[in-house]
Amino acid sequence: MAGTTGTSMRARWRLGLITGTLTVLMVSLGMTFAVSAQAAAGCRVAYTANQWPGGFTANVAVTNLGDPVNGWRLTWTFPSGQQVTSAWNATVTAAGANVTATSLSYNASLATNGSTSFGFNGSWSGSNTAPTTFALNGVTCTGNVGPTTPPPTTPPVTPPPTTPPPAGDAMSYVAAMQPGWNLGNTFDAVGDDETAWGNPRVTEAQLDNIRAQGFKSIRIPVTWSNHHGAGPDYTIDPVWLNRIKEVVGWALDDGFYVMINLHHDSWQWINAMPTDRTTVLNRYNALWTQIAAAFQDASPKLHFESVNEPQFANSSGDAQNAQLLHELNVNFHRIVRASGGNNATRMLVLPTLHTSSEQPRIDELTATFNQLNDRNLIATVHFYGYWPFSVNVAGGTRFDATTQKDLTDAFDRVHNAFVAKGIPVVIGEYGLLGFDRHTGTIQQGEKLKFFEFLGHYARSKRLTTQLWDNGQHFDRTTFQWRDPELWGQIRSSWTTRSGTASSDQVYVPRTGSISARSLTLNLNGTTFTGLRQGNTELVRGTDYTVSGDQLTLTAGALTRLVGNRAYGVRATLSARFSAGVPWRIDVISYDPPTVSNATGATSAFTVPTQFRGDQLATMEARYADGSNAGPHNWTSYKEFDVAFSPDYAANTIELTPEFFAEVNDGARVTLTFHFWSGATVTYHVTRSGDTVTGTTASAARVG
Structure with a gap:
């Protein structure tokens, strides 16, 4: 995986840092895009930055003054050697002091007078002088709207052999x-x-x-x-x-x-x-x-x-x-x-x-394959999911469905462009980011x-896959799989399909009456064959029922399985199918989680939490006016392990320094913790300089 790329989604940028100076540059730029050579082009850029000792955050707003464009790339050089450490709303890469920000799929198109923005965090030492010159697609600022010029050409390369190598069976x-x-x-x-x-x-x-x-x-x-x-x-x-x-x-x-x-x-x-x-x-x-x-x-x-x-x-x-x-x-x-x-x-x-695996990138590589005319070539892309x-x-x-379609679209594109034409494809890296x-x-x-x-x-698409393992999967000392x-x-x-279900968890309240619980089976072409607890086969009709794709655990079976109803996993079941691996189902005894008041620092703040058998799924953050707070402020839902992280052993939820770095000083933020049981818990945090105060807002609500 590349090491200096920061990519995120669309955001409405908000200043949320402590002391520092604010610099605003309004720069008129001439731009070229991947359009005809005579298209009118020009833009205006607003660069704003707010700094603290050793670090800063910046926002760059781009307004297209020329003809509509589809795809943009903004470049600049930091005068003081600053470094970008993370970014959102653009793919940002750096080579020394030279920085390039590239549009993402959702903000690539800019109509005439249309605007977009992206932001980034950076580090500095000595001074943090703002850049004064920008370029869009290689064209330096002119201050005027005018025709573009074609991108510079490179000298011709040595042509490929006129006779392809001896035929090999690449597929x-x-x-x-x-x-x-x-x-x-x-x-x-x-x-x-x-x-x-x-x-x-x-x-x-x-x-x-x-x-x-x-x-x-x-x-x-x-x-x-x-x-x-x-x-x-x-x-x-x-x-x-x-x-x-x-x-x-x-x-x-x-x-x-x-x-x-x-x-x-x-x-x-x-x-x-x-x-x-x-x-x-x-x-x-x-x-x-x-x-x-x-x-x-x-x-x-x-x-x-x-x-x-x-x-x-x-x-x-x-x-x-x-x-x-x-x-x-x-x-x-x-x-x-x-x-x-x-x-x-x-x-x-x-x-x-x-x-x-985007179509324009595939089309570009197809042109190279066509020119080389070599039967012993392999195409490669990487895939890390939606x-x-x-x-x-x-x-x-x-x-x-959205995550699945992202996968099928990607694999369909490379299959249609290459495999269907006899050119093999290797997914050279795959996993989850x-x-x-x-x-x-x-x-x-x-x-x-x-x-x-x-x-x-x-x-199904005849793609060879190569699992990315940086040491987190196969232990290279014990030679055991970590998961x-x-x-x-x-x-x-690699060889067959497996049945799954809508969840691998069934939550049963620790107190009160116990009722039946249902899961939706994803048969994936298999048939359901039974349900076990260890080596014990559960009884269909008594312990569970199956109607269509609905697997229902009866109240009687759940009562037996949770036993004394102590918090946590009380039983593990195994749904079995005609092919593939079984699907584990944990039966969990829980009460809605509770949180407590706390004070701390932006560098180390935790919310005291009694999880009571439940597990945290995600967290929302909003200001009093309903606008989104914290990093990735185009969404209220924050990034797991980046903005927040549960510690079940310590009974806390950590709110990270990265989260508070983008929270307005003096503003109260309402957090909503979503748990896998369906319960939600609301909590308030207020940042005052480096100090954070957390207060309870409500009892947990069961979704």
């Missing part, structure tokens, strides 16, 4: 790679050693154990930035290269198909290509020349990926981005093919821009449904 090759696994956060770590990001040194035993899990291919991401000398030769450190060769050799000996690449180089230096094309291209070509030579006689099961998640800073827009990526891919192809040995026919993997679900923000707590913190960011049952469906739909239930669902999805 069969990639099918044989399924399923795949990523050796993440290891050789791709930005540092001097493969252990720099916390994973142990790779051993033969690690690879043997991964192979034993059923994986047939392994992607070994490699970042080369810190492991070669200066230009013009850019000589790779022989110790590093030999270590890569050693691990690749172990993997090949294990029978893996193996992929190596240029990984975080993409955002560390390749992204400077729009403004330093010659240096970047020379360095890129030198690295691939050496890598190709080192592996020219390796097994054909080894394949090369040109670059991970390619991206460019300070370009003139999508057209130039596509042109630059095409140039990299064509140079990569030419160098490898010309290096001889098995490289003459070795499978080569080419990514879309950002490894995105963003609100993937990180648990904006109320995206469930694997619902919330996993970068820990795998509990997304609720367990919803997570399992996502992976069950992903495996099924990838099979065996998740692993079981993933493994099952």
Whole structure:
């Protein structure tokens, strides 16, 4: 995954920080977009910033003064070397002091006199001088509305061979790679050693154990930035290269198909290509020349990926981005093919821009494939799911129809563009973005449904998948899965479907009468065969009933299962189906949670909480006027583990410094905690400088 990108959703920006100065710049810009060369273009930008010692937040409002546009890219240079640390409403990348903000799908279109805005947090030292010059799609401020100019062209590249390499069966090759696994956060770590990001040194035993899990291919991401000398030769450190060769050799000996690449180089230096094309291209070509030579006689099961998640800073827009990526891919192809040995026919993997599955990015890569006319090429994209679900923000707590459609649309696009035409596709990374913190960011049952469906739909579209694992899934010391239930669902999805249900939890009140509870079964082409508690088969008609897709646990069965009704999971049931893995159902005794008054600091504030058997799903934050408070203020629902985080052992809910950094000083914020039982609890917090006061607002309401 790329390391310097901050992406979020649409927000109405609100100042919410403490001391500092406010700077407002009104800048008239000339702009070019991916439209005709004579389109009228121009814009106005308002840059506002509010700072505190060592940090600041900024908002950038863009008004389009020219013809309607679809897609924008704003670039600037920080005069004092400031750094962007997080962003919202745009994809923001940086190369040193040079910053690029790119539109997202929902704010890409701007009508004449239409406006949009994005914001970011940053860090500074010494001074925090505001940028004074901006450019849109590579055109510097002119102060006038005028015709655009085409993006700068690059010199022609060496044409591909007129005769394709000998025919290989690329589709069969990639099918044989399924399923795949990523050796993440290891050789791709930005540092001097493969252990720099916390994973142990790779051993033969690690690879043997991964192979034993059923994986047939392994992607070994490699970042080369810190492991070669200066230009013009850019000589790779022989110790590093030999270590890569050693691990690749172990993997090949294990029978893996193996992929190596240029990984975080993409955002560390390749992204400077729009403004330093010659240096970047020379360095890129030198690295691939050496890598190709080192592996020219390796097994054909080894394949090369040109670059991970390619991206460019300070370009003139999508057209130039596509042109630059095409140039990299064509140079990569030419160098490898010309290096001889098995490289003459070795499978080569080419990514879309950002490894995105959006249609324009797919169309750009299709043009490259058409030009190269090589039967031994593989297309690749990455998939981390529908963003609100993937990180648990904006109320995206469930694997619902919207989240499922996001997946099917993405897989349909790459299938139709490539697989249906005989070009294989590898989903080179897949997972959920919330996993970068820990795998509990997304609720367990919803997570399992996502992976069950992903495996099924990838099979139906003949896509090979490679699980992203930065060490959070397979323990590389004990050789055990950290979440065996998740692993079981993933493994099952490679070959069959599994039945699931609307939830993996049934909540039963600790006090009062107990009534029957129902779940909706998602049969997924299977048939329901029974319900067990451990090795004991529950009795249909007595303990439960099934009517259509409704599974109902009777009041009598629930009364027996909860026993003394102490808080928490009182029984675990297993719904079984004709295929796939069983669906776990926890029967939970609970009372609505309660919260208590508290005082603390913006750096460390917790809400005393008696969870009483319940679990937190999400949190809303609003000001007294009903407007949204805190980060991502385009939604009232805050991001799990970023704005707030439950600690069940400590009986607290933490409100993070990141949350209070975007809360207005002196304003009261009403928080609504939503729990998986359906209960909601309201709480008030007021920030006064660095101090926070929390007060109870109401008793819990059961939804």
